[in-house]
């Protein structure tokens with residue numbers, strides 16, 4: 363269905379199309395050309411990341427992360443159920459069992475107080491998902507990981523250019539995963555990146571990314587021919603993707619500034635409804651600098667959420683709900699992941715609604731959304 367004010371709109375902000383033309387002229391459209399490398403250096407420098415490798419998607423980055431964890435059948439991975447499919451599927455593909463832990467009612471992130479109760483001798487990895495680009499309680503999560511010798515893989519798909527106590531999200535785990543899907547802050551249609559924060563993982567990450575070959579070493583002149591050395595896959599994106607993405611990343615500040623305005627407008631205009639107790643607005647704890655990835659409301663109950671959603675949609679506004687919790691999905695049930703009660707996850711997913719949010723949304727469009735939300739909730 364086409365909405366007058368859609369939930370998301372892909373956008374051009376700078377030199378994306380020029381860069382693509384330039385990439386064609388340079389004569390290298392396969393992976394790791396000049397633009398792909400420029401994207402990686404820009405992200406490393408701006409965000410303080412040890413090593414960034416572009417991937418075709420965040421899903422691919424998560425799959426690489428799972429391979430780097432060297433999981434064995436029966437190993438367990440702790441993650442929220444309130445997340446996108448790929449957070450879990452990447453680890454299931456690698457043979458692990460997802461163990462879902464409930465989320466905090468304020469940030470909707472993995473509840474750090476519940477993690478240790480889910481740890482046992484099979485646990486290998488914790489996967490914090492930074493929902494809406496707001497950081498999980500990473501100090502505590504890393505402390506738990508250290509105490510139990512677990513790896514930390516950050517699903518920072520929504521969190522490019524977000525920070526926790528001054529450090530970029532994606533740079534805090536053993537590895538971190540970014541998305542440049544067209545619904546995220548910085549886009550290349552489909553796209554992602556793996557942040558390899560531990561220098562000792564870089565070489566294997568490069569090999570897994572390039573079909574399990576040591577081609578990168580060959581390019582650097584470190585071996586005299588390249589060959590098959592591990593089981594990887596095709597995790598190198600086309601240079602066309604890198605060229606488009608570079609046009610966006612060059613404009614990171616402008617995109618972020620605009621998103622802040624959009625967010626602040628919603629926040630200020632909807633605050634009265636929150637003060638009246640009609641909705642709950644997002645919480646950003648101290649120490650978290652967010653990237654204004656999305657704006658959500660939590661209604662008092664599921665019936666109100668469904669009613670509000672239907673009302674907005676009927677007025678041509680593309681508001682949407684978010685995750686169907688993975689523990690209650692057909693695959694989650696089949697894998698036997700629905701054993702632990704997850705009351706906050708269940709409640710939140712039934713009451714959450716996301717408002718239209720994109721770089722080119724106009725003040726009139728936002729005013730229209732606020733008017734319709736207010737009209738419905740006050741009726």
Ligand SMILES: *Cc1c(COP(=O)(O)O)cnc(C)c1O
Nearest residue numbers: 419420421446448519541543554
């Ligand atoms: C968008 C998203 C993904 C998947 O990203 P793709 O680039 O589309 O593969 C994974 N996890 C979370 C939390 C996301 O929001």
